[in-house]
Amino acid sequence: MGKRNLYLNNTPVEEARIIYKNALKDRIKMEYEEIPTEQSLGRITTEAVFALCSSPMFNAAAMDGIAVIAERTKGAIEREPLELKKQEDFIIVDTGDPVKYPYDAVIMAEDVLEIDESTVSILEAAAPWQHIRPVGEDIVCGEMLLASMHKIRPIDIGVLFSGGITKIKVVKQPKVAIFPTGTEIIEPESEPKEGDILESNSRMFEAMVTSYGGIAHRFPPIEDDYEKIKKAVSDALVHYDIVIINAGSSAGTEDYTVHILRELGKVLVHGVAIKPGKPVILAVAKDKPVIGLPGYPVSAYIGFENFVKPILTMFSGEYGYESNQVKAVLSKRLVSSLKHKEYVRVKVGEVGGRLVASPLSRGAGAAMSLVRADGFCVIDQNCEGIEAGESVTVELYRSMSEIRHTLVSIGSHDLILDLIGDLMSFHDPGIYMSSTHVGSMGGLMALKRGEAHMVPIHLLDEESGVYNLPYLVRLFQEPMSIIKGVKRIQGLMIQKGNPLNIKGIEDLTRCRYVNRQRGAGTRVLFDYKLKLLGIDPLLITGYGREAATHMAAAALVSSNSADAAMGIFAAANAMGLEFLPIGEEEYDFAVPVKYLDLPEMLSFIRVLKGEELHHRMDQIGGYQYDLAGEIQYLS
Numbered sequence: 001m002g003k004r005n006l007y008l009n010n011t012p013v014e015e016a017r018i019i020y021k022n023a024l025k026d027r028i029k030m031e032y033e034e035i036p037t038e039q040s041l042g043r044i045t046t047e048a049v050f051a052l053c054s055s056p057m058f059n060a061a062a063m064d065g066i067a068v069i070a071e072r073t074k075g076a077i078e079r080e081p082l083e084l085k086k087q088e089d090f091i092i093v094d095t096g097d098p099v100k101y102p103y104d105a106v107i108m109a110e111d112v113l114e115i116d117e118s119t120v121s122i123l124e125a126a127a128p129w130q131h132i133r134p135v136g137e138d139i140v141c142g143e144m145l146l147a148s149m150h151k152i153r154p155i156d157i158g159v160l161f162s163g164g165i166t167k168i169k170v171v172k173q174p175k176v177a178i179f180p181t182g183t184e185i186i187e188p189e190s191e192p193k194e195g196d197i198l199e200s201n202s203r204m205f206e207a208m209v210t211s212y213g214g215i216a217h218r219f220p221p222i223e224d225d226y227e228k229i230k231k232a233v234s235d236a237l238v239h240y241d242i243v244i245i246n247a248g249s250s251a252g253t254e255d256y257t258v259h260i261l262r263e264l265g266k267v268l269v270h271g272v273a274i275k276p277g278k279p280v281i282l283a284v285a286k287d288k289p290v291i292g293l294p295g296y297p298v299s300a301y302i303g304f305e306n307f308v309k310p311i312l313t314m315f316s317g318e319y320g321y322e323s324n325q326v327k328a329v330l331s332k333r334l335v336s337s338l339k340h341k342e343y344v345r346v347k348v349g350e351v352g353g354r355l356v357a358s359p360l361s362r363g364a365g366a367a368m369s370l371v372r373a374d375g376f377c378v379i380d381q382n383c384e385g386i387e388a389g390e391s392v393t394v395e396l397y398r399s400m401s402e403i404r405h406t407l408v409s410i411g412s413h414d415l416i417l418d419l420i421g422d423l424m425s426f427h428d429p430g431i432y433m434s435s436t437h438v439g440s441m442g443g444l445m446a447l448k449r450g451e452a453h454m455v456p457i458h459l460l461d462e463e464s465g466v467y468n469l470p471y472l473v474r475l476f477q478e479p480m481s482i483i484k485g486v487k488r489i490q491g492l493m494i495q496k497g498n499p500l501n502i503k504g505i506e507d508l509t510r511c512r513y514v515n516r517q518r519g520a521g522t523r524v525l526f527d528y529k530l531k532l533l534g535i536d537p538l539l540i541t542g543y544g545r546e547a548a549t550h551m552a553a554a555a556l557v558s559s560n561s562a563d564a565a566m567g568i569f570a571a572a573n574a575m576g577l578e579f580l581p582i583g584e585e586e587y588d589f590a591v592p593v594k595y596l597d598l599p600e601m602l603s604f605i606r607v608l609k610g611e612e613l614h615h616r617m618d619q620i621g622g623y624q625y626d627l628a629g630e631i632q633y634l635s
């Protein structure tokens with residue numbers, strides 16, 4: 001081997017699905033098994049289930065009290081109470097006790113006056129069958145409890161037992177073999193060497209298979225060795241219903257999957273017009289589906305959702321998957337290629353009664369963007385892009401009630417934002433914060449467009465030397481406020497031991513700098529300092545190279561991809577870098593007055609003022625929080 005395989009197709013998603021479905025429809029047969037009812041949660045019934053007994057099985061007292069013969073209580077009224085004799089006219093019953101002939105009604109204990117041990121008196125006649133649950137009130141023997149192809153819920157299990165069903169026939173779960181491949185892939189417990197990647201995808205697939213009703217068997221990673229992968233796959237075809245091979249699906253010199261599958265069976269599709277997820281392989285071997293999924297985590301996830309999930313459902317006679325779709329307004333222009341259908345991860349927030357979708361990173365390797373996202377905005381293959389402000393369809397994977405109770409923060413990044421969000425949900429369960437990092441100015445523009453409740457900012461007004469307020473006065477007509485945040489030390493983050501002997505901004509002309517994005521407060525401060533010192537930005541190598549957050553900038557320095565970056569003490573500290581203080585700045589929160597009373601905003605302010613956050617900030621270092629949580633109104 002060792003040849004590249006440059007023959008990827010670009011089959012449209014729907015077409016690929018149809019090709020694969022048609023190839024599998026006569027090969028996948030729904031099978032059933034009988035299992036104990038208590039183990040049936042989430043399983044699918046293969047036939048209608050009929051009650052084996054009634055519930056209740058006898059006429060039963062519905063209340064604690066006495067069982068009487070209704071006929072004999074006639075005439076009892078408040079003015080003329082009627083006395084009844086134990087064992088002759090009544091017996092004592094508790095809720096659930098059988099009520100047998102000749103008794104045919106129950107009087108509640110509260111309506112019975114005890115005269116002596118064997119005599120009671122009543123003030124009202126009993127109607128026949130009052131407070132008695134007749135045989136079969138809930139379930140009649142022979143009645144249909146559940147229809148076929150029904151997914152069993154907790155309440156169903158309760159009803160099945162009431163109806164005498166202790167065993168149930170359900171769809172047999174498909175067994176799925178999962179093979180991670182790649183010589184660089186190591187088990188997460190092992191000590192990584194340079195170039196190693198911690199195995200994660202097969203664990204994600206295992207969880208996906210389980211949550212979609214299959215039984216997953218995860219195998220250890222196989223090195224890039226044609227024969228080893230081939231043997232593992234052909235063995236698995238004997239015992240499993242579906243085989244997933246992860247990575248090695250595209251055009252690398254060691255991407256063997258497609259050749260192995262051509263040898264073992266038939267490759268129907270290699271390469272789908274979907275992004276991320278392009279190099280998917282859909283094959284059949286020994287009459288079983290074998291799917292090659294790309295190695296990048298986001299591509300792997302999207303490939304699974306689109307091509308493996310529908311196959312899993314075929315084992316219960318369906319094909320497809322339901323998704324929870326909503327309409328939202330797009331916050332940023334999205335350009336896409338006509339070459340593929342694209343899945344763009346988005347954060348969704350409800351601001352002023354409108355749902356707003358904000359696109360996140362589009363990299364196929366950025367799995368955290370999937371974690372942070374609330375859903376996908378799907379751009380069809382025949383669409384070149386969508387303008388900001390247009391309505392888009394979002395496939396949500398977070399509930400609408402969570403989204404409704406989420407404080408949407410868009411703006412500058414600081415480590416404390418995640419801590420605040422965490423403390424909000426901890427102290428006020430059901431309340432969340434979502435923060436998107438686009439820099440201070442980017443946040444203010446989003447706020448103007450009605451896409452955020454709040455903007456974390458640290459913008460220095462170069463003329464007055466005042467932070468934040470002048471920007472709000474200039475940009476907003478509507479009543480605005482500032483929730484005071486923290487003062488933070490900004491400085492140069494440099495490598496441990498300061499090998500280049502950097503003493504200040506003047507020295508940056510002789511090293512590799514990494515800047516922050518335009519509109520970021522840190523960049524405004526940097527430009528201000530450069531101006532004060534009379535340094536031409538063009539003299540600084542890397543002035544045009546941008547990192548999106550303090551942590552991203554610190555990570556570039558720590559990996560020796562740059563020598564210095566401006567950032568906050570906390571980020572330098574977290575990455576084990578040295579820190580040269582340059583100045584103090586005010587990091588505050590711009591909020592329209594109309595949002596100050598939102599329960600989510602009140603929770604935010606409580607956390608900001610609270611000792612717990614202050615304590616955590618002390619641990620990180622570099623923060624002053626005397627005014628945190630105070631509100632200033634702009635007049």
Ligand SMILES: Nc1nc2c(c(=O)[nH]1)N[C@H]1C(S)=C(S)[C@@H](COP(=O)(O)OP(=O)(O)OC[C@H]3O[C@@H](n4cnc5c(N)ncnc54)[C@H](O)[C@@H]3O)O[C@H]1N2
Nearest residue numbers: 180197199200201202247248249250251278294295296299
């Ligand atoms: N010349 C071309 N190069 C690439 C193409 C192409 O068409 N022509 N396609 C790109 C696209 S799109 C994708 S997606 C990737 C998919 O590549 P493979 O499926 O062959 O996967 P690998 O290259 O082996 O790995 C990619 C990446 O993912 C990591 N990985 C793999 N397995 C795991 C695992 N089990 N857990 C965690 N991470 C895993 C792997 O180490 C790599 O970093 O190819 C592009 N290239």
Ligand code: MOO
Nearest residue numbers: 276277278299364
């Ligand atoms: O298709 Mo790949 O999955 O875009 O990165």
